[in-house]
Amino acid sequence: MNLVNPTYYRLELRRLRRDYVTLFFTIALPAFFFLIFGASPEYGDEPVRNGNVAMWVLINMTAYGAVTATAGLGGAVALERMQGWSRQIGLTPLTDRQYVSVKATVSATMAAIVILVIYALGFATGAEAPLREWLLSGAILLAGSLVFALYGLNIGLAFRSEAAVSAAGGSLVILSFLGNIFIPLGGWQLTVARFTPLYGYAALARRPLTGGASFDQSTGEVLAASSIWADVANMAGWFVVLATVSVWLVARSRSRQA
Amino acid sequence: MDVCLDTKALTRTFSVPADRTKKATRIRAVNKVDLTIRAGEVVALLGPNGAGKSTLLDMVLGLITPSSGEVRVFGRPPRESIGEGKVSALLQSGGLLRDLTVSETVELIASTYHHRPPIDHALERAGLVALAHRKVGKLSGGEQQRLRFALALLPQPDLLILDEPTAGMDVNARHSFWEQMHHEAHQGRTIVFATHYLQEAETFAQRTVMMMAGQVVLDGSTDWVRAQAGGHRVGAEITPDRAEAALNQLRQRPDVLAATGEPAQDTVRLAVHTTDSDAVARLLLTQLQATRLEIERGSLDQAFAHLTAGAPA
Numbered sequence: 021m022n023l024v025n026p027t028y029y030r031l032e033l034r035r036l037r038r039d040y041v042t043l044f045f046t047i048a049l050p051a052f053f054f055l056i057f058g059a060s061p062e063y064g065d066e067p068v069r070n071g072n073v074a075m076w077v078l079i080n081m082t083a084y085g086a087v088t089a090t091a092g093l094g095g096a097v098a099l100e101r102m103q104g105w106s107r108q109i110g111l112t113p114l115t116d117r118q119y120v121s122v123k124a125t126v127s128a129t130m131a132a133i134v135i136l137v138i139y140a141l142g143f144a145t146g147a148e149a150p151l152r153e154w155l156l157s158g159a160i161l162l163a164g165s166l167v168f169a170l171y172g173l174n175i176g177l178a179f180r181s182e183a184a185v186s187a188a189g190g191s192l193v194i195l196s197f198l199g200n201i202f203i204p205l206g207g208w209q210l211t212v213a214r215f216t217p218l219y220g221y222a223a224l225a226r227r228p229l230t231g232g233a234s235f236d237q238s239t240g241e242v243l244a245a246s247s248i249w250a251d252v253a254n255m256a257g258w259f260v261v262l263a264t265v266s267v268w269l270v271a272r273s274r275s276r277q278a
Numbered sequence: 279m280d281v282c283l284d285t286k287a288l289t290r291t292f293s294v295p296a297d298r299t300k301k302a303t304r305i306r307a308v309n310k311v312d313l314t315i316r317a318g319e320v321v322a323l324l325g326p327n328g329a330g331k332s333t334l335l336d337m338v339l340g341l342i343t344p345s346s347g348e349v350r351v352f353g354r355p356p357r358e359s360i361g362e363g364k365v366s367a368l369l370q371s372g373g374l375l376r377d378l379t380v381s382e383t384v385e386l387i388a389s390t391y392h393h394r395p396p397i398d399h400a401l402e403r404a405g406l407v408a409l410a411h412r413k414v415g416k417l418s419g420g421e422q423q424r425l426r427f428a429l430a431l432l433p434q435p436d437l438l439i440l441d442e443p444t445a446g447m448d449v450n451a452r453h454s455f456w457e458q459m460h461h462e463a464h465q466g467r468t469i470v471f472a473t474h475y476l477q478e479a480e481t482f483a484q485r486t487v488m489m490m491a492g493q494v495v496l497d498g499s500t501d502w503v504r505a506q507a508g509g510h511r512v513g514a515e516i517t518p519d520r521a522e523a524a525l526n527q528l529r530q531r532p533d534v535l536a537a538t539g540e541p542a543q544d545t546v547r548l549a550v551h552t553t554d555s556d557a558v559a560r561l562l563l564t565q566l567q568a569t570r571l572e573i574e575r576g577s578l579d580q581a582f583a584h585l586t587a588g589a590p591a
Contacts, residue, residue, distance in 0.1 A: 025389055026389075027386060027389030028386055031378065031385070031386050035377050035378065038377055039377070104374075105374070107369055107373050108369065108373035108374065108387070108426075109390075110339070111339060111341075111360060111367050111369070111429075111430075112360070112387055112391070113361040113362075113390050
């Protein structure tokens with residue numbers, strides 16, 4: 021049988037469409053941030069290598085949007101588990117691998133929608149970069165966002181309640197500040213930021229545009245390019261951490277009496 | 279007959295998280311259960327809450343792994359038999375997505391089977407055609423249970439497992455549910471159902487397996503289980519001056535499990551729990567000059583109380 025069950029995938033997309041309030045805010049919030057911090061200010065037209073600052077802000081805000089989308093879906097998986105849906109699925113021939121594949125494909129679809137809509141908005145309102153940079157950064161945003169489905173899943177499994185939704189949303193805002201996404205950091209703040217989960221993801225997505233350079237908002241000085249391997253190591257390290265925690269939390273929930 | 283289900287020394291322990299008063303401990307929810315169920319049987323798995331029924335069924339369905347021992351369904355590990363649609367189940371609660379409609383839910387579950395069972399037929403059989411486009415979250419408890427029932431029947435399983443299937447149903451729903459189960463049983467399906475509604479075991483199962491504290495304590499025909507554990511209840515009235523002596527005499531008999539006297543107006547109401555109701559009745563009428571004799575077959579309710587109290591069976 022197919023790894024991704026097409027009927028299940030189609031019905032999952034229908035569920036996403038029904039939950040249009042979540043869908044709307046997942047896209048509207050980062051789009052709004054971009055319009056305020058990227059498209060409107062005068063510095064948006066300042067050049068950054070092949071593009072402009074508006075593009076730089078656009079990539080950051082889209083990273084935030086894509087991550088909230090996948091983390092939200094990961095959290096929904098945890099909620100489904102707690103409500104016994106995984107037991108119902110466990111009574112069918114559908115394997116864990118097939119279930120995870122459907123969910124991963126749905127998350128990727130959702131992230132792709134968020135990226136496409138916000139990128140289209142950015143394109144229409146002044147973000148500039150060569151086509152290659154648009155495509156590359158979009159692809160990195162999409163692939164990397166899947167890692168953070170695990171982040172939502174972990175929070176959902178750990179909290180075991182609807183409070184997980186606030187915990188995931190709130191913590192992603194904080195991690196976005198710490199991850200050099202909302203405000204360009206410098207000095208000791210940047211040193212700390214390099215070790216936080218969203219830093220590597222956003223830095224890699226910006227790299228086609230910036231070549232790895234960043235700047236410090238408080239001083240306005242341009243900071244020298246960092247090594248691509250540091251960003252990859254951040255992303256890979258956090259992937260291992262999140263995956264390990266997921267395996268542990270799922271095992272814990274299975275060994276407990278329901 | 280073919281063996282449907284076979285367990286050998288099946289055991290499952292759970293850790294109970296530590297609290298302020300005691301350290302984390304492990305409990306044996308299911309303790310060395312040997313159980314063989316053959317094709318065509320209708321078996322009640324009977325026991326009070328916490329007896330280990332659900333845990334046993336979860337292992338039979340491959341939803342949790344045994345701590346030790348072995349479970350085989352149609353001679354193979356549970357997941358393999360589920361993959362072929364030979365076994366399916368109706369679970370106790372939860373398990374549905376509230377934002378899908380009834381027909382979408384059936385469609386989704388049907389899509390996981392290799393032979394793609396027809397959806398319309400399943401909806402019809404469970405009486406859900408009129409509700410096909412309603413959201414699951416808007417169904418009543420009984421309607422949700424009918425949907426779970428439809429899902430369980432989708433693969434046309436040879437073995438159907440039901441974990442407290444009528445919990446939350448009203449009397450009418452319960453009645454029509456068991457009528458439908460009779461229909462399924464007549465088609466040759468093997469049915470194993472967990473229940474603590476004792477009447478359901480009595481009216482529906484030929485065989486009853488009684489579990490307590492993780493172990494099988496009685497296993498045989500439902501009539502036999504009742505006779506073993508329940509016996510008969512003999513009631514009679516006697517004048518107060520004779521009551522004391524009569525009770526003493528009754529209690530000395532080996533076939534009397536318990537005898538009590540309840541004073542009423544001008545009389546004492548005797549209640550005798552016995553394994554030989556004929557002998558006790560004869561004694562009451564001929565020697566003890568009791569009147570208004572009544573004999574009731576012991577219910578499994580009494581069997582529960584009896585076994586739980588640790589009295590000799």
